[in-house]
Amino acid sequence: xxxxxxxxxxxGYTLDDLSAYLDRGRLPAIAAIDTxxxxxxxxxxxERVGALxxxxxxxxxxxxxxxxxxxxxxxxxxxxxxxxxxxxxxxSSTDPTTSLSITEGxxxxxxxxxxxSVDGVLVGSCTLIGTPDGTExxxxxxxxxxxxxxxxxxxxxxxxxxxxxxLLKHTELDIEAVNVTIGDVHIMTSEDPR
Amino acid sequence: MTALDTATDSLLAQRSADGDTRAFAxxxxxxxxxxxxxxxxLTGSSSDADDAVQEALIAAWNQLDTLRDTTKVRSWLVSIVxxxxxxxxxxxxxxDELDDDLPAEGVTPEQAAxxxxxxxxxxxxxxxxxxxxxxxxxxxxxxxxxYEEIGERLGMTPAMVRxxxxxxxxxxxxxxxAWR
Numbered sequence: 468x469x470x471x472x473x474x475x476x477x478x479g480y481t482l483d484d485l486s487a488y489l490d491r492g493r494l495p496a497i498a499a500i501d502t503x504x505x506x507x508x509x510x511x512x513x514e515r516v517g518a519l520x521x522x523x524x525x526x527x528x529x530x531x532x533x534x535x536x537x538x539x540x541x542x543x544x545x546x547x548x549x550x551x552x553x554x555x556x557x558x559s560s561t562d563p564t565t566s567l568s569i570t571e572g573x574x575x576x577x578x579x580x581x582x583x584s585v586d587g588v589l590v591g592s593c594t595l596i597g598t599p600d601g602t603e604x605x606x607x608x609x610x611x612x613x614x615x616x617x618x619x620x621x622x623x624x625x626x627x628x629x630x631x632x633x634l635l636k637h638t639e640l641d642i643e644a645v646n647v648t649i650g651d652v653h654i655m656t657s658e659d660p661r
Numbered sequence: 662m663t664a665l666d667t668a669t670d671s672l673l674a675q676r677s678a679d680g681d682t683r684a685f686a687x688x689x690x691x692x693x694x695x696x697x698x699x700x701x702x703l704t705g706s707s708s709d710a711d712d713a714v715q716e717a718l719i720a721a722w723n724q725l726d727t728l729r730d731t732t733k734v735r736s737w738l739v740s741i742v743x744x745x746x747x748x749x750x751x752x753x754x755x756x757d758e759l760d761d762d763l764p765a766e767g768v769t770p771e772q773a774a775x776x777x778x779x780x781x782x783x784x785x786x787x788x789x790x791x792x793x794x795x796x797x798x799x800x801x802x803x804x805x806x807x808y809e810e811i812g813e814r815l816g817m818t819p820a821m822v823r824x825x826x827x828x829x830x831x832x833x834x835x836x837x838x839a840w841r
Contacts, residue, residue, distance in 0.1 A: 486827035487819060490801070490808070505827075513833040519837070520802040523780050523787075527698035534693035541760065543682050545724045551680035571691070572680045579681060589663050592675040612672050614663065651670070 476505025489513050504587045512540045558639055565630070567639040569638060571595060578609060587614040591650050597643075604643035610650040623647045666690070674731040677722065685722060693718075694736055694834035699739065700746045703799040705792065709753075720745070729831040743804050747814040750796060773836045786836035797822050 478499050480488070488500060489510055500506045512518060553571030560567045575593045582590035589612045597605035613622050613651045627645045634642055665673070666687050676684035680744070700710035721741050728737055776782035787795060793815070799824075800811045808819040808826075815822070 481827075482831055483827040486830050489825050490826075509834070512697050512837075513830045516830065516833040516837055516839075517802045519779065519783050520798070520833075523783050524695075524698055525703065526780050528694045531698065534690055534697075538711075538715075539686060539689055541694075542718060543686055544720055546685070547682050549676075551726075553680075567815055575679050576681070579676065579679075583665075586733055589665065589668050589672055590676070591672045593663065599744075610675070612668065620818060640687050650671070652774055 474510055474655070476501040476503045476516045478506050480506065482509070485509050486513060489517075504580075516604040517532070517567070530643045534568055538621050554599060556638065556640065557601055562655060567616055571599065574634070574638060577633050577637055578607060582609060582631040584629060587621060588612070588622055599640055601639060604641040606644045606646060607642060607646070608646040612651050613649060615652050617650065619649055670734040671731040672742070674725060674728060674734045676724040678728070678731075688734060688738075688796075689718060691736055695735075695737060696742050699799075699803055700742050702803060703743070703746045703796060704750060704789075705788075705795060709749050710746065713749055714742055716747040717741040739804060743800065743806070743814065747800075749814060750792075754792075771839070774837060779837075779840045782837060782840050783833070786833050787841040789836070790832060792830055792834075793817075794825045798829040798833075801826055 471477065475482060480497070480500055485500065485506060488497065493510070493614060500510075507640055536608070549650055551572055553575075555568040556574060558567040574595065578593045579590045582588055591605070591610040591612055593609040595605055595607055597603055598607050609626075609630070610627055611623070613619065624648050629648075630645050631642060634640055663668055665683060668684070668687065670688065670691070673688045677688060696714050696717070697710055700713045701707050702712050704713065717738065721738055724741075728734070773782040773785050773829040776785055787798070790798065796815055800806045800814065801808075806814070808822045810820045811817070814817045817825075
């Protein structure tokens with residue numbers, strides 16, 4: 468490429484200008500650039516090395532396609548120290564000198580595993596509505612994602628039933644309702660890598 | 662029972678926000694390799710990249726409940742990694758700043774031409790770029806950020822970003838001439 472006083476190919480535009488023009492998607496169109504063969508060649512080359520850069524990154528990922536499991540293990544250990552435990556939910560005890568409680572986080576875990584145990588279902592978010600201190604009835608709301616294998620109503624009912632019975636078994640919560648919202652229905656696949 | 666690793670990013674993000682470390686582990690396995698590759702190209706150092714990715718993932722775990730659109734987990738993670746990586750770059754920057762406006766040295770089109778593949782040649786050319794130029798290139802071409810965002814991350818004006826990016830591109834175009 469030749470950049471002179473008159474810019475690239477005599478267009479009056481510099482390399483910087485062309486590079487910035489490319490990043491604006493060549494818009495608004497500048498005729499002096501678009502009709503200049505040398506400018507067009509520079510833009511196309513820049514675009515090509517840009518695309519090649521993204522190819523290089525994709526090839527880096529292909530060469531190292533998985534994370535180190537030991538590293539992941541220690542990462543998970545360090546984040547679980549900051550676990551979102553939420554509120555403490557009291558449990559009655561026969562020994563008056565002992566106070567027992569279960570965390571809201573543990574209750575959510577119960578809800579998730581009860582819901583997940585239904586074939587074709589994965590629990591998404593899970594919320595306890597109300598004050599879970601045993602003084603008032605609470606509601607459990609969860610979203611689920613389903614693979615369309617059985618009728619939706621049937622899946623939702625099954626989830627509701629299992630969540631309810633698990634909570635009954637392991638907590639003293641007064642469950643007024645278990646609300647199940649079906650978030651998405653599909654073959655569950657990953658978000659497309661860009 | 663449905664395997665968690667078939668779940669969408671969105672569902673995994675919701676569960677992670679609720680404190681499910683297993684769901685978070687699936688997200689890390691799925692996106693970790695990309696984040697690491699990106700951070701390595703951005704910082705030019707695999708150890709800086711590892712540290713930046715680790716810090717970013719811990720920050721992500723703590724901020725997951727602030728993520729509004731859970732379908733955008735990946736780009737959200739990329740933005741946190743970009744921030745952590747550029748923080749490292751800025752922390753270690755002092756001596757390498759002066760040579761930044763010099764033209765890239767060391768690689769001629771002939772040298773790049775002996776690489777065994779186009780991608781390897783590009784890698785050689787990239788390695789010859791001054792730090793600041795390479796960072797602008799990575800944040801623009803790989804991260805997709807605007808000049809303003811890049812300037813903010815690297816402590817430069819948008820005009821400086823524009824200039825460095827143009828020089829980086831010119832060096833890359835010249836270096837890759839043999840590989841068209």
